[in-house]
Amino acid sequence: MSVVVSNVSKWYGSQKALDEVSFQIGKGEVLAFLGPNGAGKSTMMKIITTFIAPTSGSVKVCDFDIIGASLEVRKRVGYLPEHNPLYVDMYVREYLQFIAGLHRIKNSEGRVKEMIALTGLEPEQHKKIGALSRGYRQRVGLAQAIIHDPEVLILDEPTSGLDPNQLIEIRALIRQLGKEKTVMLSTHIMQEVEAICDKVIIIKQGKIVANEKASGLRSQQSAALVRVEFREPVQSVLLQQINGVLNVADQGANRWVLTSREGEDIRQAIFQFAVEHQLTVLTISREERDMEQVFRELTQNKD
Numbered sequence: 656m657s658v659v660v661s662n663v664s665k666w667y668g669s670q671k672a673l674d675e676v677s678f679q680i681g682k683g684e685v686l687a688f689l690g691p692n693g694a695g696k697s698t699m700m701k702i703i704t705t706f707i708a709p710t711s712g713s714v715k716v717c718d719f720d721i722i723g724a725s726l727e728v729r730k731r732v733g734y735l736p737e738h739n740p741l742y743v744d745m746y747v748r749e750y751l752q753f754i755a756g757l758h759r760i761k762n763s764e765g766r767v768k769e770m771i772a773l774t775g776l777e778p779e780q781h782k783k784i785g786a787l788s789r790g791y792r793q794r795v796g797l798a799q800a801i802i803h804d805p806e807v808l809i810l811d812e813p814t815s816g817l818d819p820n821q822l823i824e825i826r827a828l829i830r831q832l833g834k835e836k837t838v839m840l841s842t843h844i845m846q847e848v849e850a851i852c853d854k855v856i857i858i859k860q861g862k863i864v865a866n867e868k869a870s871g872l873r874s875q876q877s878a879a880l881v882r883v884e885f886r887e888p889v890q891s892v893l894l895q896q897i898n899g900v901l902n903v904a905d906q907g908a909n910r911w912v913l914t915s916r917e918g919e920d921i922r923q924a925i926f927q928f929a930v931e932h933q934l935t936v937l938t939i940s941r942e943e944r945d946m947e948q949v950f951r952e953l954t955q956n957k958d
């Protein structure tokens with residue numbers, strides 16, 4: 656595993672940003688961290704990259720603890736922060752040279768040249784960063800994130816603010832990087848997942864509401880949702896085991912949204928499950944939705 660997040664919570668004063676978040680990213684996987692604004696995506700990424708500490712829980716990157724071995728973690732992580740703060744008065748090449756120096760990279764000139772070629776910065780390499788378009792600035796951001804050849808890349812909303820052409824180019828670049836590296840990218844755009852990722856985690860109000868393979872999402876043009884309310888609490892891992900259930904979302908107060916393939920009806924299986932586990936089903940209803948709607952369903956506020 657490249658990244659192992661275990662029961663991470665983060666409070667900013669009295670504001671809870673992450674609530675017992677756990678997930679893992681396998682070596683070489685490309686994970687989308689999908690969620691609306693304020694869901695906790697940037698907070699999670701700042702924790703993984705050692706910029707802020709969690710209030711509780713633990714994170715390991717390539718088997719190194721983010722608190723106990725933060726320097727080892729930083730060597731193995733490349734980070735493109737949300738607003739990609741760059742030194743606008745520096746020249747592209749000068750800036751990358753500066754970053755290479757921070758990482759104490761040997762033969763840094765050669766490495767900078769390599770990064771400029773890899774990220775397609777050649778035509779703009781002699782310009783000041785302040786003079787670059789947003790798309791080229793993102794390339795500089797990606798170049799600084801990979802210059803020390805990290806195993807893990809953490810990209811916070813790498814495509815936000817790009818025009819459609821830049822979007823396609825940056826996605827292609829991320830896909831290319833994803834062939835060699837473990838990548839976690841955050842986005843609030845569902846289509847991004849289709850375009851780039853192997854796996855998707857949907858986060859809402861600091862809690863994971865879905866965690867599945869993107870191929871699962873892709874293969875389902877649409878899905879059936881079953882809303883069920885039990886009288887008693889039940890563990891999501893048990894619900895996950897019900898035959899035909901693809902995804903489980905906790906709606907609070909013993910209410911759940913279970914997703915199954917389009918055309919399949921899992922209600923009978925749910926009743927059977929309830930009987931086996933001595934649970935009472937208070938309400939149950941079923942509807943068909945496409946994945947875009949499922950995402951909205953999982954992330955919108957109920958109350």
Ligand code: ADP
Binds near residue numbers: 671692693694696
């Ligand atoms: P996202 O990246 O998904 O939009 P963030 O991780 O930036 O979400 O924020 C999660 C929650 O934590 C939000 O409610 C946000 O207002 C709050 N938050 C983020 N940073 C701070 C901070 N430095 N101080 C206080 N609250 C913060």
Ligand code: MG
Binds near residue numbers: 696697698737811
């Ligand atoms: Mg953010």
